[in-house]
Amino acid sequence: CEDELNQVPISDASTASFYRNATDFEQAVNGVYSTLRGYPDRAFYLSEVRSDNVYGVGEAGVRDWEPINNFAATLATNPIVKDAWDSNYQGIFRANTVLDQLVARPDVITDENLENRLEAEARFLRAFFYFDLIRTFGKVPLIEHTLTPEEVLLVPRSPVAEVYNLVISDLEFAIQNLDETYAVVNRGRATKNAARGILARVYLTRSGPNYGIEGPGMASGEYSKALPLLNDIIASNRHSLVSPYSRIFAYDNENNAEVIFDVQYRSGGLGIGATFPGTMAPTTYFSAAGIPFAGNLEIIPVSNNLLNSYPAGDVRKSFTIHPNYTYVNRVFEPRAFFRKYLNETGRGQDRFDWPINYIELRYADVLLMKAEAILQGAAGTRAEVDNLVNQVRSRAGLTTPLTNVDLRQLMEERRREFAAEGLRWHDLVRSGLVLEVMNAWAPQEDIRNQIRKPITANHIIYPIPTSEMDVKEGLYEQNPGY
Amino acid sequence: TTTGATTTADGTYSISVPEAAGTLIFSFIGFSSQEKTFSGPGTINITLSDDAKSLEEVVVIGYGTQKKAEITNAVATMSAEKLTERPIARVDQALVGQMSGVRVRQTSGVPGRGFSIQVRGTGSIGANNEPLYVIDGFPLEVSAQNAGGGFTTGNPLDNINPNDIESIQVLKDASAGAIYGSRASNGVVIITTKRGKTGKPKINFNTYAGVNQTAKKLDMLSPEEWVDRAVEMINAAWVASGPNRSATQTTEQRRQILVQRGDLPPGGVNPNWMIDDRWLQPGHPGLAYIDWQDEMFRRGYVQSYQLTANGGTENVNYYVSGDYLDQEGIAIGVGYRRYTGRANVEVKANDKLKFGLNIAPSFSVAKDPGVEGKDQQMHIAVSLTPVSEENVDLDVNVGPNTSYRWGGTRNSPIRVVENSIGNTEIFRTLGTLFAEYTVLEGLAVRTSLNLDNIDTNIKTYTPAFVSGTTPTNRQAAGGYNGYRKQTFVNENTLNYNRTLADAHNFSVLAGFSYNFSRFNNVQLRSAGGFQNDIVTTLNAAANISGTGNNFTRETQSILLSYFGRVQYNFRDRYLASASIRRDGSSRFGNETKWGVFPSASVGWRVSQEGFMQGVAPINDLKLRASWGIAGNNGLGSDYGHIPRLAFANYTFGNNLATGQVPANSAYPFLSWEESETVDLGFDLGLWENRIFTSFDYYVKTNRSLLINVAVPTASGFATALTNIGKVQNKGWELELSTRNLTGDFSWDTNINLTHNVNEIKQLGPNNAPMPVPSEFDIPNSILQVGQPLYSIWVVRQIGILTQADIDQKVPLYGTQTVGDPKYLDNNGDGRITADDRVIVGHPNPDYIWGITNNFRYKGFDLNVLVQGQWGGHIYSLFGRAVDRTGQGFVDNALGFYRDRWRSPEDPGEGKRGKAYSTFGRIKNTDWLYRSDYIRVRNITLGYNLGDLLKGSFVQGARVYATAENFFGKDWYLGGFNPEALNTNGEDYGAFPLAKSLVLGLNFTF
Incomplete structure (x- = not known):
């Protein structure tokens, strides 16, 4: 009866018992996608709250997002920063698991197209996670296979260029092997256009200035590599601008023509609902609206600078931003918050259970990235640029066309178009404007003198989380300034 | 020559002896022997006196018994005879303060909850720290205490009727425990239930009834003091909110300023900047001032009835019992009820074959609407704003009422506990079937089949009208959890006893055992409320879908064991x-x-040596030395070594897309934790055991400790399970029993005293200190080599900041100003950060002790148990709710704030800074308290009615009155219970212990 000692889990599968057929592999790939679910909150904190779009102070104690907003030196222990490291590596590990198992069990999937697609999806997501890591931390350990913890203890941070190499080769593989489009049951999986768009974003980011740090910018001058990718998306005729602006984010209009890649959610207490609409809105707003949400999330206020940047008639302002409200007990809240994704009637079971998808890449971004590539030196004319920008503006209700749009104007237009979509900080960084814009903004906005000034190049990326630094002394070196 | 005889059940005897004169020795287990000389036939009546520490006493050890005189390792014993003489609800409760080296922590005051028992300190970090329980030879599945203070898979002593217990032994060292191998490293508690004694049926009826109430109330600000603080804070916030704002501006003036700026609608109120003017009016018209603790606590009634019958013939003996216990808790809505039955029957089929059945079905219901832990109702009652609208009073924020505008958004804790359901029902059946066959003289084979089946159902329900933050968002919540836990054990042993040449005594044991354990659980939750407030079961839930909250799971494990033991003694002298x-x-x-778990021990009964004869006053002296290795298999998971997959779902096009991802890395080397104990001790009896003492010195080294070692998250996981740590517990134990007075007025004293020092010897691969993650802010405890486990690690407060401090640029935390606390800049970098944390204490007491005094005079008996602990600390996370810098005015604060810093001229006691502080907070020594306490755990005064009732059918009767836990002292001002454990491994809203006053009756028929 000693055989009885070899018990296997009853309520869990194990790696030994799994990966036996195509369905298992599809579930393994779904598990990689699942890692994306935390991405929107993080993008909001690390890119929007970090930028000139948000200014706020936690009233009831120090909130996790506050040190990000005020450039505190203590970010190495910040849970949001830690989550950016942990979640991306978790996603990379899951992608590597799929890729390694595909190699280890080559005959399990008989449909070669499906096998290639699953590999391409895993590699697309791995590239997505590594790109997020580069933008957040600069150099990071490069891990292409599942390694044991002992093996990972021997992998230091790799130069940004090497990490980019993997990102680019993964995305190129993805462009080759992903499907153009999917049937309804698979809508939301990465497409060829998604891979093209993200790769274009990678090239734009790499081409940005390096600010003298080992961050996402390498001044690589690859704008002309981005351009054809963006043109391919436009030429595919699968996407268009959705009008009016509000329909892009409508709960009953998901997977619309504007969406190129999104993180998908479903409410109903299944654990696959979205958190970001609730993250951006304070609890008191919901209780004022009679919505039974527990918790006590404070307002994360929109900066006056962003509020004032919208010209009259810009429909994006009122759709994106909720100006003020009154608490249940008649306390007035004069500050504004982002309500771009919020539709109270479509809520799920709690404040962490919204059905709405998070659009990571949409057609307007493709058009404006193309304008950016041309302005930065890729082939094209100023008239083309104006035309691209004016397409986006006219949807916003701004009928007077702009002419001779320059980079600065383009970035301001992107700011208004994509406010609350997690792009602002990255846009500022890759356009080279970040230090100038932020240092002009901070003194003007910071009436409570909370922001550590001046904002320097070291603040472009975040510190390696203390928990990682502490695992093994000398394994990673900390980013300068932290 | 030696001749012997035994008495009959009623004590009569006869003996024929060949000699005309000589000496008769009368002895009985548990009593001192007496010698009488005789000459010729006649009647000799004898009364034996109770022997506090008889060496003839038989001690139950693993797989057998041994005479106490022959024990060579550290075994603590407790006769359970006294359990019926005081009102005890649980067996673990009876162990408090009774044995050296055995720390029994009452971590919760909620009735029915299991106690935590630690034998010789804590030695494990990532695995179980509770002992193995063996009831009548049946080793029960070990069960670890969880971070919330409960026992997720049930406490092994749940539903056990203390009245059924005959004796309790604790095997403290690895030498004694090693026979239980991979489960014994935290000690083994061996419980023996009562057997029938040969003779005519003897019936006992015991009952008690009494009242209990909270042993402690927390010192919080009174409503008036709360108002005083709120006014100060609101004024300060107003002044800080903009230029030209002063504390002297009236509410109306403030309103005008705000309305003018568009920061307030006309007639509006901003409670952060405007006070409730009624506070300052005489008699605060329209407002109710409330002491929520007084409203929450009540006087609860307790009652218990126990009936037992035992007896036997030559061939059959039996013990049958039933018990009913009803405890009303000290707070509204809390209670515990238990029904148990037991039958122990033993049949002697013939001279060689014996078999028997012990079976004990039981049922209990613990009612707890959620009173203990963070954000639970006792926490809320303590911290809730003590002011309410008069027409709302206790009904704050329930039903149509909103919360008080200057108050918190909690629902009235009174209405919540009155209307919520939190019932834990346990139905347990514990059974043992055994047979023993004597093959030849001295050789016996025994087999037993044991089953412990525990079915637990937990129903929770909170109606809508006492939930939500406003009248518009109330929603009922409910759930139904349950588990079935089954342990099946088959033990087979062969025992051989032989004495050679009247001098060499051997006892040999060999055995095999099979242990199967299974745990199935189910959880269902409502999502989206209930259809109404009438039906509380989940058929009326709006929605119970969702795999995260609703599931069944199963897990099982197998343990196979081979074991053997040899005991030898030479003339009872060398053991x-x-x-x-x-x-x-x-x-x-x-x-x-x-x-493999080996052990060895030796003993030398020096007092048996010839040279010791006549060395008065020593009548007994034994030196002992033992060594052994025991294991700990309470690893938390049955499948820790297998890389398991977890669900990580996603959705495509609003279709659920099941995802499966690895949840842990493989660890094929996962093993038991191991503890090696070396024990040196002696037992000494003086003046015919008038004084009896035992002393042990031990070093217990736990190694291969299971630690979740931090690994780079780039591996996909933050930690990896590894058998790597090492912790040492060193200490000594003293037990001393004295019979101070004998005779009509007798007085016995039992003292136990334990000193234990705990030190981490090794952690991860590079011994890096491991801060213990806290769910609440930065870690406040740390594992560090050279320090005790879970050392408390926080910033040290060293006073209150003065203007001079600011001028001298002392290190500050953030935007601190005058009147804020001053912290120690331990690393000297000129600012206060989390890096300035220092180790300020450890949670384990250095000393634990218990003193029992027994007085008897004629029919009266008086028993007093005092126990306590010394040298440890507790870090009160509850401080985060009621004692934090930067705390708003809404929640009530600890009484310390009465003497807060108010101005440079009025700096208060220097413990707490100003009420309105805006620098935030960092975990510091504010929340650090000594966990020392002294508790008069029990005073029982009894009177034996035997003589009064003589002649009636009652054979014996005793009446008694008991005060449990009535007097005591602790230094824990930041919470109710210095031993509390309820949230994330710490105290964050403990429920207080009860004190009770009880009258009891014991009858024997």
């Missing part, structure tokens, strides 16, 4: 014992399935 056990467990990794 030796050695045992070995080989355990194979399905919980261990594929490379480490089997473990």
Whole structure:
């Protein structure tokens, strides 16, 4: 009866018992996608709250997002920063698991197209996670296979260029092997256009200035590599601008023509609902609206600078931003918050259970990235640029066309178009404007003198989380300034 | 020559002796022997006196018994005879303060909850720290205490009727415990239930009834003091909110300023900047001032009835019992009820074959609407704003009422506990069937089949009208959880006893055992409320879908064991014992399935030596030395070594897309934790055991400790399970019993005193200190080599900041100003940060002790148990709710704030800074308290009615009055219970212990 000692889990599968057929592999790939679910909150904190779009102070104690907003030196222990490291590596590990198992069990999937697609999806997501890591931390350990913890203890941070190499080769593989489009049951999986768009974003980011740090910018001058990718998306005729602006984010209009890649959610207490609409809105707003949400999330206020940047008639302002409200007990809240994704009637079971998808890449971004590539030196004319920008503006209700749009104007237009979509900080960084814009903004906005000034190049990326630094002394070196 | 005889059940005897004169020795287990000389035939009546520490006493050890005189390792014993003489609800409660080296912590005051027992300190970090319980030879599945203070898979002593217990032994060292192999490293508690005694039926009826109430109330600000603080804070916030704002501006003036700026609608109120003017009016018209603790606590009634019958013939003996216990808790809505039955029957089929059945079905219901822990109702009652609208009063924020505008958004805790359901029902059946066959004289084979089946159902329900933050968002919540836990054990042993040449006594044991354990659980929750407030079961839930909250799971494990033991003594003088056990467990990794656990011990009864004869006053002296290795297989998971997959779902096009991802890395070397104990001790009896003392010195080294070692998250996981740590517990134990007075007025004293020092010897691969993650802010405890486990690690407060401090630029935390606390800049970098944390204490007491005094005079008996602990600390996370810098005015604060810093001229006691502080907070020594306490755990005064009732059918009767936990002292001002454990491994809203006053009756028929 000693055989009885070899018990296997009853309520869990194990790696030994799994990966036996195509369905298992599809579930393994779904598990990689699942890692994306935390991405929107993080993008909001690390890119929007970090930028000139948000200014706020936690009233009831120090909130996790506050040190990000005020450039505190203590970010190495910040849970949001830690989550950016942990979640991306978790996603990379899951992608590597799929890729390694595909190699280890080559005959399990008989449909070669499906096998290639699953590999391409895993590699697309791995590239997505590594790109997020580069933008957040600069150099990071490069891990292409599942390694044991002992093996990972021997992998230091790799130069940004090497990490980019993997990102680019993964995305190129993805462009080759992903499907153009999917049937309804698979809508939301990465497409060829998604891979093209993200790769274009990678090239734009790499081409940005390096600010003298080992961050996402390498001044690589690859704008002309981005351009054809963006043109391919436009030429595919699968996407268009959705009008009016509000329909892009409508709960009953998901997977619309504007969406190129999104993180998908479903409410109903299944654990696959979205958190970001609730993250951006304070609890008191919901209780004022009679919505039974527990918790006590404070307002994360929109900066006056962003509020004032919208010209009259810009429909994006009122759709994106909720100006003020009154608490249940008649306390007035004069500050504004982002309500771009919020539709109270479509809520799920709690404040962490919204059905709405998070659009990571949409057609307007493709058009404006193309304008950016041309302005930065890729082939094209100023008239083309104006035309691209004016397409986006006219949807916003701004009928007077702009002419001779320059980079600065383009970035301001992107700011208004994509406010609350997690792009602002990255846009500022890759356009080279970040230090100038932020240092002009901070003194003007910071009436409570909370922001550590001046904002320097070291603040472009975040510190390696203390928990990682502490695992093994000398394994990673900390980013300068932290 | 020696001749012997035994008495009959009623004590009569006869003996024929060949000599005309000589000496008769009368002895009985548990009593002192007496010698009488005789000459010729006649009647000799004798009364034996109770022997506090008889060496003839038989001690139950693993797989057998041994005379106390022959024990060579550290075994603490407790006769349970006294359990019926005081009102005890649980067996673990009875152990408090009774034995050296055994720390019994009452971590919760909620009735029915299991106690935590630690034998010789804590030695494990990532695995179980509770002992193995063995009831009538049946080793129960070990159960670890969770971070919330409960026992997730049930406490092994749940539903056990203390009245059924005959004796309790604790095997403290690895030498004694090693026979239980991979489960014994935290000690083994051996419980023996009562057997029938040969003779005519004897019936006992015991009952008690009494009242209980909270042993402690927290010192919080009174409503008036709360108002005083709120006014100060609101004024300060107003002044800080903009230029030209002063504390002297009236509410109306403030309103005008705000309305003018558009920061307030006309007639509006901003409670952060405007006070409630009624506070300052005489008699605060329209407002109710409330002491929520007084409203929450009540006087609860307790009652218990126990009926037992035992008896036997030559061939059959039986013990049958039933018990009903009803405890009303000290707070509204809390209670515990238990029904148990037991039958122990033993049949002697013939001279060689004996078999028997013990069966004990039981049922209990614990009612707890959620009173203990963070954000639970006792926390809320303590911290809730003590002011309410008069027409709302206690009904704050329930039903149509909103919360008080200057108050918190909690629902009235009174209405919540009155209307919520939190019932834990346990139905347990514990059964043992055994047979013993004597093959030839001295050789016996025994087999037993044991089953412990525990079915637990937990129903929770909170109606809508006492939930939500406003009248518009109330929603009922409910759930139904349950589990079935089954342990099946088959033990087979062969025992051989032989004495050679009247001098060499051997006892040999060999055995095999099979242990199967299974745990199934189910959880269902409502999502989206209920259809109404009438039906509380989940058929009326709006929605119970969702795999995260609703599931069934199953897990099981197998343990196979081979074991053997040899005990030898030479003329009861030189004693030796050695045992070995080989355990194979399905919980261990594929490379480490089997473990071997050896032990050895020796003893020398010096007092038996010729040269000691006549060395008065020593009548007994034994030196002992033992060594052994025991294991700990309470690893938390049955499958820790297997890389398991977890669900990580996603959705495509609003279709659920099931995802599966690895949840842990493989660890084929996962093994038991191991503890090695060396024990040196002696037992000494003086003046015919008038004074009896035992002393032990031990070093217990726990190694291969299971630690979740931090690994780079780039591996996909933050930690990896590894058998790597090492912790040492060193200490000594003293037990001393004295019979101070004998005779009509007798007085006995039992003292136990334990000193234990705990030190981490090794952690991860590079011994890096491991801060213990806290769910609440930065870690406040740390594992560090050279320090005790879970050392408290926070910033040290060293006073209050003065203007001079600011001028001298002392290090500050953030935007601190005058009147804020001053912290120690430990690393000297000129600012206060989390890096300035220092170790300020440790949670384990250095000393634990208990003193029992027994007085008897004629029919009266008086028993007083005082116990306590010394030298440890507790870090009160509850401080985060009621004692934090930067705390708003809404929640009530600890009484310390009465003497807060108010101005440079009025700096208060220097403990707490100003009420309105805006620098935030950092975990510091504010929340650090000594966990020392002294508790008069029990005073029982009894009177034996035997003589009064003589002649009636009652054979004996005793009436008694008991005060449990009535007097005591602790230094824990930041919470109710210095031993509390309820949230994330710490105290964050403990429920207080009860004190009770009880009258009891014991009848024997």
